[in-house]
Amino acid sequence: MYQFSSKLKIASLILIVVGALGIGYGFLSAPSSLEEAKEMMAHQASHGDSHDTANHDNKDNHEQKHANKEVHGHDANSTDKHAEHVYHQLKNRPWSAFYVALFFFLGISLLVLAFYAAQRVAQSGWSVVLFRVMEAITANLVPTSIIMVLVILSASVFHWNHMFSWMAEGTFDPTSDNYDAIVDGKSWWINIPGWTIRGIVYLLLWNAYRWFIRKNSIAEDTANDGYKTYKKNYNASVIFLVVFMLTETMMSWDWIMGLDPHWFSTLFGWYVLASLLVSALTVIAFVTIYLRSKGALPGVNDSHIHDLAKFMFGFSVFWTYLWFAQFMLIWYANIPEETTYFAARFNEYKLPFLSMLVMNFVFPILLLINSDFKSIPWFVIIGGLVILGGHYIDIYVMVMPGTVGGQGAFGLPELGGLLFFLGIFIYTVFSAFEKASPVPKGNPFLEESEHFHYYNIEHRGEGSEDHH
Amino acid sequence: MSHYEAPIREPLVLGDKSYHDITEDIARPIEGKANKNWYMAFYISLAAMLWGFGCIFYTVGTGIGVWGLSKNIGWAWDITNFVWWVGIGHAGTLISAVLLLFRQKWRMAINRSAEAMTIFAVFQAGLFPIIHMGRPWNGYWVLPIPNQFGSLWVNFNSPLLWDVFAISTYLSVSLVFWWTGLLPDFATIRDRAVKPFQKKIYALVSFGWSGRAKDWQRFEEVSLVLAGLATPLVLSVHTIVSFDFATSINPGWHSTIFPPYFVAGAIFSGFAMVQTLLGIMRKVTNMEAYITRMHIEYMNIVIILTGGIVAVAYATEFFIAWYTGSPYEYYTYLSIGAETGPYGWAFWSLLICNIFTPQLLWIKKIRRSFIWSFIISIVINIGMWFERFDIIAIVLSKGHLPSTWWRFEPTFVDVGIFIGTIGFFFVLFLLYARTFPVIPIAEMKTILKSSGEGYKKRREQGIPTKPTVVLAEKKIIEVDSTDKKDKK
Numbered sequence: 001m002y003q004f005s006s007k008l009k010i011a012s013l014i015l016i017v018v019g020a021l022g023i024g025y026g027f028l029s030a031p032s033s034l035e036e037a038k039e040m041m042a043h044q045a046s047h048g049d050s051h052d053t054a055n056h057d058n059k060d061n062h063e064q065k066h067a068n069k070e071v072h073g074h075d076a077n078s079t080d081k082h083a084e085h086v087y088h089q090l091k092n093r094p095w096s097a098f099y100v101a102l103f104f105f106l107g108i109s110l111l112v113l114a115f116y117a118a119q120r121v122a123q124s125g126w127s128v129v130l131f132r133v134m135e136a137i138t139a140n141l142v143p144t145s146i147i148m149v150l151v152i153l154s155a156s157v158f159h160w161n162h163m164f165s166w167m168a169e170g171t172f173d174p175t176s177d178n179y180d181a182i183v184d185g186k187s188w189w190i191n192i193p194g195w196t197i198r199g200i201v202y203l204l205l206w207n208a209y210r211w212f213i214r215k216n217s218i219a220e221d222t223a224n225d226g227y228k229t230y231k232k233n234y235n236a237s238v239i240f241l242v243v244f245m246l247t248e249t250m251m252s253w254d255w256i257m258g259l260d261p262h263w264f265s266t267l268f269g270w271y272v273l274a275s276l277l278v279s280a281l282t283v284i285a286f287v288t289i290y291l292r293s294k295g296a297l298p299g300v301n302d303s304h305i306h307d308l309a310k311f312m313f314g315f316s317v318f319w320t321y322l323w324f325a326q327f328m329l330i331w332y333a334n335i336p337e338e339t340t341y342f343a344a345r346f347n348e349y350k351l352p353f354l355s356m357l358v359m360n361f362v363f364p365i366l367l368l369i370n371s372d373f374k375s376i377p378w379f380v381i382i383g384g385l386v387i388l389g390g391h392y393i394d395i396y397v398m399v400m401p402g403t404v405g406g407q408g409a410f411g412l413p414e415l416g417g418l419l420f421f422l423g424i425f426i427y428t429v430f431s432a433f434e435k436a437s438p439v440p441k442g443n444p445f446l447e448e449s450e451h452f453h454y455y456n457i458e459h460r461g462e463g464s465e466d467h468h
Numbered sequence: 469m470s471h472y473e474a475p476i477r478e479p480l481v482l483g484d485k486s487y488h489d490i491t492e493d494i495a496r497p498i499e500g501k502a503n504k505n506w507y508m509a510f511y512i513s514l515a516a517m518l519w520g521f522g523c524i525f526y527t528v529g530t531g532i533g534v535w536g537l538s539k540n541i542g543w544a545w546d547i548t549n550f551v552w553w554v555g556i557g558h559a560g561t562l563i564s565a566v567l568l569l570f571r572q573k574w575r576m577a578i579n580r581s582a583e584a585m586t587i588f589a590v591f592q593a594g595l596f597p598i599i600h601m602g603r604p605w606n607g608y609w610v611l612p613i614p615n616q617f618g619s620l621w622v623n624f625n626s627p628l629l630w631d632v633f634a635i636s637t638y639l640s641v642s643l644v645f646w647w648t649g650l651l652p653d654f655a656t657i658r659d660r661a662v663k664p665f666q667k668k669i670y671a672l673v674s675f676g677w678s679g680r681a682k683d684w685q686r687f688e689e690v691s692l693v694l695a696g697l698a699t700p701l702v703l704s705v706h707t708i709v710s711f712d713f714a715t716s717i718n719p720g721w722h723s724t725i726f727p728p729y730f731v732a733g734a735i736f737s738g739f740a741m742v743q744t745l746l747g748i749m750r751k752v753t754n755m756e757a758y759i760t761r762m763h764i765e766y767m768n769i770v771i772i773l774t775g776g777i778v779a780v781a782y783a784t785e786f787f788i789a790w791y792t793g794s795p796y797e798y799y800t801y802l803s804i805g806a807e808t809g810p811y812g813w814a815f816w817s818l819l820i821c822n823i824f825t826p827q828l829l830w831i832k833k834i835r836r837s838f839i840w841s842f843i844i845s846i847v848i849n850i851g852m853w854f855e856r857f858d859i860i861a862i863v864l865s866k867g868h869l870p871s872t873w874w875r876f877e878p879t880f881v882d883v884g885i886f887i888g889t890i891g892f893f894f895v896l897f898l899l900y901a902r903t904f905p906v907i908p909i910a911e912m913k914t915i916l917k918s919s920g921e922g923y924k925k926r927r928e929q930g931i932p933t934k935p936t937v938v939l940a941e942k943k944i945i946e947v948d949s950t951d952k953k954d955k956k
Contacts, residue, residue: 125474185793227476245780253791266725266781266788314569321703325727332715333722337792444476451472455688 001294002438004430005134012430015423021414026094029229029413040452087222088162089407095161096403099151101398101417103255106144107395111273111280113210114137114244116239119340120213125448126307133288137280138210139432140425145203155197163403166190183261190261195254202247209240215288220442227444247398248273256395259402267326274319278360279391281311282384286431289377292467296438299446300374302460303454309374309383315386316364323357344401347407352393358400359390374455438461474920480574480915482703482757484922488542490758490912492651494905496661497753502902505752515893522598523881534881540874541864545882546600547712548856549889552737553593554635554709555852557732558702559738560643564649565698568691573919576911577758580653581749581934582648582742584904588896589741590639592889597631599885628713635706641701641786645694650689651677652910661828706734713859720800723788729781736774736822737852743767743845745897747838749906761836761917768835771848775826782823799866801858810875811862816856821851836872 031037116134119127154160161405162168166183170176172191174184185192216233223229249269257268263272284310296465330338345353366382368374400408440446453459473779481490500511527534531817537544551770558580560691598604612622622629654849661667677683710730713721743764750759782802789797790804799805806815825847861876917923 095780124476182793186791189787189791245776246783249780249784264788264792266723266784267728269784270725270728300694317700321700321707325707326724329711329722329724329726331716333717335717335722402469445474447472448474 002291002294002430004434008426008430012426015419015426017423019416019418019423022412023098023420023449024416025093026097026413028093031087031090033249033362034084034087036203037090038067038083040090041083041086072300085405086407086426089404090418092161092163092403093407093409094413095163096399096408097413098420099163099403100392100399100414102151102420103142103399104146104395104418105140105421106148107272107276108280108283109138109141109144110244110248111276112208113141113172113206114248114286115242115277115280115284116426117209117213117240117244120234120237121241123234123445125445127305127453128443128449129297129452130284130288130304130308130436130449131217131443132290132436133291133297134284135214135436136182136429136433137283137287141207143188143211143424143428144421145207148203149200152196152199156192164261165402166258167192168257180261186261189253195258197256197327198250202251205243205247209236210241213237213240217440218436223442230442230444259399260341264336265326265330265338267322271319271322271326274315275321275391278312278319279388280313281308281315282387282433283356284308285312285380286384289381291433291438293377296433299439299450301452302459303452303457304449305377305380306371306375306454306457309368309380311382312384312387313364313453314372316360316368319391320361323399330457344405347399348406349397349401352397356390356393356397358409359386360394363387369457427450475924477487477919479924480577480758480760480761480762480919481912482760482921484921484925485757485916487913489914490916491656491660491909493755493757494907494912496501496593496908497655497901497905498657498905499660504817506898506902510895510898513891514899516887516891516892517895518888520885520891521885523888524595527599527881527885528604532600534879536876536878536882537584538876540867540872541861541876543600543864544857544876545878545886547855548860549886550593550600551709551856552853553589553596553732553889553893555707555737556736556741556849557586557589557638557642557738558706558731558734559742560584561588561638561645561698561702562735562738562740564645565680565695565702570700572766573915574763575761576915577755577763577907578742578746578767579911580646580904581650581746581906582738583642583649583746584897584900584906585738585741586642587639587646588900590635590642591680591896592893593633594639595889597635600955619628626709627715630711634705638701638705641694641698645691645698648694649872649908649911650653650688650904651675652679652687653905653908654677656909658906676750681770683793693814695912703731706731718863718867719796720789720803720859722787725781725784729778730783732774732777733852733855734780736771739767739774740845740848740852743771744849749901753901753906755907758912761838762839764841765836768829768844771826771839771845772829775822775848779823781939782819790844796868799862801862805866806858806862809862809866811858811865814854814858814862816849818854821847822855822934823852824872883936 013025031040043338104266116131116138119131119134155163159167159169165171166180168178170178171180172184172187173179174181213236216229216236220229220233252269252272256272257264285305288297288300288308289305292300327342330342363386364383366378373379396408396410398413443449470617483489485493535544535546537546560579563575563582564579567579598607599897610622610629651674654666654670655677658674658917659668659672660668703935707727707730710726714723715720723831746759747764786798789802797803799809801815801818806812809815825844828837828840828844834844865875866873
């Protein structure tokens, strides 16, 4: 049995506290009034040369946006309008910083759950010894879901932020200055009650499966009922995968694509899925490597690590495929209403946008193509850190341009969000792992998994219990 | 790979087969004579093929105007059939490459025929890009070769050019992958041949394979590398085919989901075609012990999965077409306008064949029934033809300008060429079934001891299967690394 060490527990609590401080700093440093925002802008403008060029770029872009607005029947390119715009963006920043980290960790937990369900449905023989690791990671779905509900409510019901521009007052009111005819045309889907209820329903469905499968997976250990419990879990996983496929697509429209309500892409749901899936596989590999190094996973050998790394490699390429498909098709056809999405990202977020491609594609493909490297833990860790960093940036680039525009940066608020959720992750995952036997004894494929040996992998530093 | 198999896994080879039985069973159709039914099927296919060739010559000789195309609908049956055939070809690579990467043992009984299907289907697909050209004799201009026009080159920006590279690479790699796998099996046929002519032919095509340990080691490595290369290839080929539409600015064509959605559709239709072919083949070649109910069920599960992905893509297309707020998206192939428009019948055929009917496969009885699987697989093949037809013809029939709206009607030449390719496909497949080992002999032997019914039963009853090694904890583990050398 594994014991969640008090050292790690304290470390996770420190991360939560430090993260919360960073988040708090973000909210405190955001302007609370238009005047304050103007002051901050003036302060920014008086900075050095490099900032000047950056600001220049920003202004160009704002002008473009205002020009767009004019087409939609809005007035004025006045400086006041510009200041108000920046004020909203500055106010959004702590929210967005928190939201990016929240979505990243929530998505990872969700995709680990989906991968786990897929392993059950595929009756896979290799991954059974990792089931408890995956189950433990999905424990993080509970706190992140609760926080997500709060964020959903604070955006939609309480209107505490302007992350979703369509939630602004008057968007659907033809007499208002703020009226947006395009969004109003979509009000059948984009509306506050529908959006709120849908979000809560997705979270409930995912958590229901996670609660059910965790309970029944532990019941499987001692069931001895001719695989009845096992079959029940199999059926539940099949149903979950169908539900997941539908809810994941809609979730990505609601929570991410909805940040840019004028933009649309049919591929988007699967693109988000690929990004989260690679991250989820990497996290499974990380937790597995850590727990194995503590001697908590007796059945896991180098071949299991090798398989996880293979998945990390394969789905990194898959992510790139979907990224390219979406980007290239929009770039090629160059239809203005779609191209704005990439124009905003390429103009204001060039460095993260391009570095993410290197981190999510070039790096993993070079590092993890070698078969020997894939079973070396520290290699997988290095590759995985780059992959996780790259996919955090991916989500950052998906969220920020629509919420904070040119005011995006990576500072204390963003870092605080990451540390906060990392702390929660460590705390929930390892305390969940502690609560059940690390070996799912009742699974009919357990022995296959314990004997799993990929044909050309040398198992280093293993005792005589391993036969091949 | 693994030396232990969970008892709850169902056997993949029925009956108490030995290595020799496997060789005998698979070599029988090659060594025997064709029966009346084979000749009947062959002549019907040949007649269809010749009729198709006639239509092709007529088209090339007279002009594309003999087809039902118009100045607004420049693509219809030609490209529909092209995409349909390429899509069918994809299951072969999926079964041989992707299922190899996922270590699915059940693929071994079906991969040879699936790959043959790939290659013959790509042949058919390859005809259309040439015959739908206005001047097919200038077809070689698509290749970037130095020439006397001041070295006039092709423009690499066109997805139609990418198609040339994609399809030709796909055909070459599939052919090499298939042939490599055939070497040990051709060697088996060579070693058994009694007629000198037959011996000579199989000696020629087996490239002197002698089955040494080093050869097997290299063989497995090559298979794995080729599988690793063929997987991105299979995804990229149909992706590039989807780019033909998705890079355009036509509403209904310009959609970013096309690449993965076309690939999923290709696997969906390809598996349906494998199901259709194997449903017949297991009967007529007496391969029931190798292509079992289990295989049919697994293929049906892949069909449900990919059909589900396609269904989500349909729903997405339908939703986003509305979500864009663009009035032009109202007439795309998956929209309310298409549902009620002049092609409403094609819209509903698509949904009924691809989305509603395959849902029957959720029922275990139907999923495991040979006859139901056969019927549903044919329905899917029809449905996937409609998918491509709908995408192409419905979208082109109602473009941006109402003055260009037009309705497509095929002529007998359009239909004749399509029938011709079906005939050509079956001519090739029937010849293949008589001359090639339709199930990989060598690969089947690698799973016999782990997944053969006889061996499984003996293991359950605790009867040791020779040779065995008894380990310290009294676990019995088979040694199967020497298996491959045993075969004659």
